[in-house]
Amino acid sequence: xxxxxxxxxxxxxxxxxxxATEDIVHNVFLVVTKKADSFKLGTNFTAWVFSISRFEVLxxxxxxxxxxxxxxxxxxxxxxxxxxEVLGDSxxxxxxxxxxxxxxxxxxxxxxxxxxxxxxxxxxxxSINWTPxxxxxxxxxxxxxxxxxxxxxxxxxxxA
Amino acid sequence: xxxxDTLLEQLLNQELSEEEEAEFKALLLNSxxxxxxxxxxxxxxxxxxxxxxxxxxxxxxxxxxxAAKKKWTSPVAFAVSICLLGILLLLGWQALFxxxxxxEPKHGFVGAPMAEVSGSRDTxxxxxxxxxxxxxxxxxxxxxxxxxxxxxxxxxxxALQGPAHFVLKEAEVxxxxxxxxxxxxxxxxxxxxxRTPNGDVVDxxxxxxxxxxxxxxxxxxxxxxxxxxxxxxxxxxxxxxxxAFRDATxxxxxxxxxPASFPLPRQERILAVTSGFDQPARWGSGRPQDFGIWDxxxxxxxxxxxGVRPKEGSGMLRFIASAAGKxxxxxxxxxxxxxxxxxxxxxxxxxxxxxxxxxxxSFNRVKGDRxxxxxxxxxxxxxxxSGVKDAEEIQQFTKKLHTNANEKDxxxxxxxxxxxxxCTMIELEIHAYENITNNVQSGEIEFAGHFxxxxxxxxxxxxxxxxxxxxxxxxxxxxx
Numbered sequence: 280x281x282x283x284x285x286x287x288x289x290x291x292x293x294x295x296x297x298x299a300t301e302d303i304v305h306n307v308f309l310v311v312t313k314k315a316d317s318f319k320l321g322t323n324f325t326a327w328v329f330s331i332s333r334f335e336v337l338x339x340x341x342x343x344x345x346x347x348x349x350x351x352x353x354x355x356x357x358x359x360x361x362x363x364e365v366l367g368d369s370x371x372x373x374x375x376x377x378x379x380x381x382x383x384x385x386x387x388x389x390x391x392x393x394x395x396x397x398x399x400x401x402x403x404x405x406s407i408n409w410t411p412x413x414x415x416x417x418x419x420x421x422x423x424x425x426x427x428x429x430x431x432x433x434x435x436x437x438x439a
Numbered sequence: 440x441x442x443x444d445t446l447l448e449q450l451l452n453q454e455l456s457e458e459e460e461a462e463f464k465a466l467l468l469n470s471x472x473x474x475x476x477x478x479x480x481x482x483x484x485x486x487x488x489x490x491x492x493x494x495x496x497x498x499x500x501x502x503x504x505x506a507a508k509k510k511w512t513s514p515v516a517f518a519v520s521i522c523l524l525g526i527l528l529l530l531g532w533q534a535l536f537x538x539x540x541x542x543e544p545k546h547g548f549v550g551a552p553m554a555e556v557s558g559s560r561d562t563x564x565x566x567x568x569x570x571x572x573x574x575x576x577x578x579x580x581x582x583x584x585x586x587x588x589x590x591x592x593x594x595x596x597x598a599l600q601g602p603a604h605f606v607l608k609e610a611e612v613x614x615x616x617x618x619x620x621x622x623x624x625x626x627x628x629x630x631x632x633x634r635t636p637n638g639d640v641v642d643x644x645x646x647x648x649x650x651x652x653x654x655x656x657x658x659x660x661x662x663x664x665x666x667x668x669x670x671x672x673x674x675x676x677x678x679x680x681x682x683a684f685r686d687a688t689x690x691x692x693x694x695x696x697x698p699a700s701f702p703l704p705r706q707e708r709i710l711a712v713t714s715g716f717d718q719p720a721r722w723g724s725g726r727p728q729d730f731g732i733w734d735x736x737x738x739x740x741x742x743x744x745x746g747v748r749p750k751e752g753s754g755m756l757r758f759i760a761s762a763a764g765k766x767x768x769x770x771x772x773x774x775x776x777x778x779x780x781x782x783x784x785x786x787x788x789x790x791x792x793x794x795x796x797x798x799x800x801s802f803n804r805v806k807g808d809r810x811x812x813x814x815x816x817x818x819x820x821x822x823x824x825s826g827v828k829d830a831e832e833i834q835q836f837t838k839k840l841h842t843n844a845n846e847k848d849x850x851x852x853x854x855x856x857x858x859x860x861x862c863t864m865i866e867l868e869i870h871a872y873e874n875i876t877n878n879v880q881s882g883e884i885e886f887a888g889h890f891x892x893x894x895x896x897x898x899x900x901x902x903x904x905x906x907x908x909x910x911x912x913x914x915x916x917x918x919x
Contacts (some may be wrong), residue, residue: 284486285616287485287489288485288486288489291481291482291485292477292482292485294451294814294917297561297584298560298561298584298585298586298904300558301561302904306792307487309857337701342906345906348457348460348461348464349455349463349464349467350464351452351468353468354464354467354468356465357467357468358474359476361475363473363482366478366482366644367486371482371486372486372490375486375490384530390493393487394487394490394491395491395494396567397563399452399454400452400454415445415448415449415452418448419445419447419448422480422484422487423480425483425487426479426480426482426879429483
């Protein structure tokens with residue numbers, strides 16, 4: 280399951296539906312296991328897994344008829360070919376845990392509301408008496424800060 | 440924060456409008472930098488989700504929910520658990536629920552539980568904690584997202600997919616006010632009712648789905664029988680099909696049930712192949728020509744042989760030869776016994792790709808000597824087609840075992856696999872192999888004392904989401 284986070288990040292980014300993501304990731308693992316013999320040692324494993332994931336994502340869109348309007352076939356192919364190889368690596372998850380602890384109390388609170396409590400922007404804004412715009416900006420900045428922190432951690436630890 | 444940041448934020452919150460989706464798409468199509476920022480933002484978003492999912496405290500559960508979630512690790516555990524479940528049912532779930540009533544309520548609802556949430560996938564509720572599992576007292580509930588599984592004392596189970604609005608107030612009744620549910624009602628729970636604003640769907644031992652949307656109810660029968668009742672109007676469905684109704688004057692049947700549209704409850708089905716080989720049977724005619732019959736090479740059911748006793752019950756299967764005739768040694772190296780399992784009753788489950796199969800058999804042999812064969816095996820040949828005569832093999836699961844020389848030691852082999860969605864039948868084979876040497880002479884018995892017992896077959900169905908047909912989503916949106 281070493282690649283679970285990687286495939287989940289890849290599929291979830293494109294599908295943006297937690298239930299469908301779990302189903303697709305499950306199917307990807309089945310296909311990867313079934314086709315393991317056809318993977319050529321020495322070639323790029325991540326690219327191979329992403330290509331299987333792309334196929335399963337398309338199959339899901341085809342079956343569910345729920346392809347997001349913004350994600351055309353042309354754009355999907357561009358995104359797949361440019362997906363970072365380190366996407367969702369377990370080392371990045373570890374780094375993220377440390378970085379969350381470094382967020383300001385306010386950003387940490389908003390991240391908690393968003394991801395632990397599952398609250399939408401409007402609901403968060405109401406609960407802390409902010410404007411939705413202010414909540415969006417703070418959440419966006421918090422994510423950027425977290426990404427930069429993860430990159431720094433990875434470089435410092437020599438994971439990259 | 441530039442425009443792309445704003446749109447990314449909207450995307451992550453699932454709040455992109457139609458115009459914003461078009462704008463976002465154009466930005467990404469025209470800029471590699473924008474696509475890089477998409478992956479950056481999305482990766483952090485996904486990792487944050489994963490991190491918080493892992494951090495979230497486990498939901499409150501009671502013993503039965505925990506037992507229902509536990510994966511069966513051995514046939515003994517499985518059998519013991521089934522017995523315990525039976526005892527629990529006999530004693531009445533009320534006792535179990537009374538115990539949980541004494542616990543501190545964690546969700547603000549109090550009172551005797553009407554049903555229990557025994558499974559959840561990514562659920563969020565208006566009133567309950569995320570991923571809630573545990574007893575549910577009478578009350579009105581709003582499931583916002585995800586799939587939840589409700590389990591009633593009778594054994595009836597329902598998978599509800601968010602958004603869904605339902606009420607629990609009567610025993611063995613689900614009041615579904617909006618949303619959709621897939622239900623499995625075992626024989627003992629016949630009479631379970633799904634009550635909707637348009638009328639009742641009464642179960643008569645079955646698998647079915649109910650959707651309430653756009654001021655109408657759709658009832659789809661997948662297997663068994665249901666009755667739809669609205670005012671004076673009653674309609675009984677005994678073949679798979681669908682009925683839509685608004686009231687007693689507005690019933691329509693469109694003929695086709697769509698199982699994939701409905702969520703699927705987690706469940707287990709015991710297959711008819713399950714056998715202790717306790718009944719005398721006719722053997723040695725070759726390959727069986729129909730479902731539900733054991734046949735193959737020479738064999739017999741015995742109660743004791745060469746110091747070996749059955750693992751359970753009064754009988755066990757004794758492998759005799761690798762050909763149909765008892766005393767005709769063959770160049771073949773396996774004594775094979777076959778059984779066709781009809782998957783038709785489970786097609787609505789299998790076609791969802793959500794069904795795994797488990798087949799297990801225990802083997803034993805006499806101690807013998809250095810020339811005594813030691814190997815056994817079990818195979819499941821997965822077929823598609825309309826009958827055993829035109830079946831086309833599409834997959835095979837197999838496992839072999841070398842047994843020890845202890846005659847008291849029954850050794851178990853189990854095969855597991857996900858059934859391909861097109862599977863319609865399975866040919867199960869159990870084998871004893873002449874793995875040492877095919878050394879018998881004409882007139883001699885090939886296998887000195889080789890046995891099979893406790894064959895178990897079951898299907899395990901995973902909790903699955905259904906999909907809303909696109910046209911109905913549009914209709915619902917228009918109706919809002």
